[in-house]
Amino acid sequence: NAGVTQTPKFRVLKTGQSMTLLCAQDMNHEYMYWYRQDPGMGLRLIHYSVGEGTTAKGEVPDGYNVSRLKKQNFLLGLESAAPSQTSVYFCASISVEGNQPQHFGDGTRLSIL
Amino acid sequence: DAKTTQPNSMESNEEEPVHLPCNHSTISGTDYIHWYRQLPSQGPEYVIHGLTSNVNNRMASLAIAEDRKSSTLILHRATLRDAAVYYCILRAPPFGNEKLTFGTGTRLTIIP
Numbered sequence: 001n002a003g004v005t006q007t008p009k010f011r012v013l014k015t016g017q018s019m020t021l022l023c024a025q026d027m028n029h030e031y032m033y034w035y036r037q038d039p040g041m042g043l044r045l046i047h048y049s050v051g052e053g054t055t056a057k058g059e060v061p062d063g064y065n066v067s068r069l070k071k072q073n074f075l076l077g078l079e080s081a082a083p084s085q086t087s088v089y090f091c092a093s094i095s096v097e098g099n100q101p102q103h104f105g106d107g108t109r110l111s112i113l
Numbered sequence: 114d115a116k117t118t119q120p121n122s123m124e125s126n127e128e129e130p131v132h133l134p135c136n137h138s139t140i141s142g143t144d145y146i147h148w149y150r151q152l153p154s155q156g157p158e159y160v161i162h163g164l165t166s167n168v169n170n171r172m173a174s175l176a177i178a179e180d181r182k183s184s185t186l187i188l189h190r191a192t193l194r195d196a197a198v199y200y201c202i203l204r205a206p207p208f209g210n211e212k213l214t215f216g217t218g219t220r221l222t223i224i225p
Contacts, residue, residue: 004156033213035215040217041217042200042215042216042217042218043157043215045213090156090157092156092157099145099162099204099206101147101149101159101162102149102157102159102213103159104156104157104158105156106154106155106156107154107155107156
């Protein structure tokens with residue numbers, strides 16, 4: 001079972017470059033989330049989506065944009081990467097039905113030089 | 114949002130039980146207690162959840178205090194594979210449309 005798949009797993013960027021992180025889930029979940037995790041810290045919510053075509057800001061949205069054009073995909077974009085965005089990024093999804101757990105991907109390790 | 118407090122780190126010997134505490138003194142009546150764990154270089158994974166009664170599953174047990182202001186995740190026989198960061202979080206309905214707050218959790222070290 002694939003669950004939540006993140007692409008790429010690793011990436012190194014130069015300051016000012018742009019890139020898009022892809023999250024795909026095959027569980028037909030309504031809600032999807034993007035988190036970042038810095039060394040020694042917990043997860044912080046960047047943006048989330050409660051359905052196709054809708055997105056909302058989380059705790060640390062600045063410098064990021066997201067899109068949810070298809071239910072199964074949630075894209076996280078960095079328009080002009082900065083060293084402060086060096087982090088591990090996790091995507092998660094959850095069913096709208098009842099008290100279900102969040103399912104996480106294995107993360108994208110991003111370094112900005 | 115109701116918050117949780119966990120010790121930063123704990124150690125346990127392999128093959129012994131582990132009790133991971135979590136305090137949530139401001140929990141509301143509709144908050145569920147969820148536990149996740151994060152193995153090295155992986156995303157968090159769900160462990161267990163409960164509301165009022167103690168819960169058991171194949172991974173662990175969850176003991177909830179009668180006043181619900183604290184809970185304990187119990188690993189009955191720790192293995193090296195249980196070395197991870199364990200997060201205790203609260204969730205309230207309606208589920209899904211909420212922002213889960215993951216703190217720094219408890220880093221569990223298993224001693225061979």
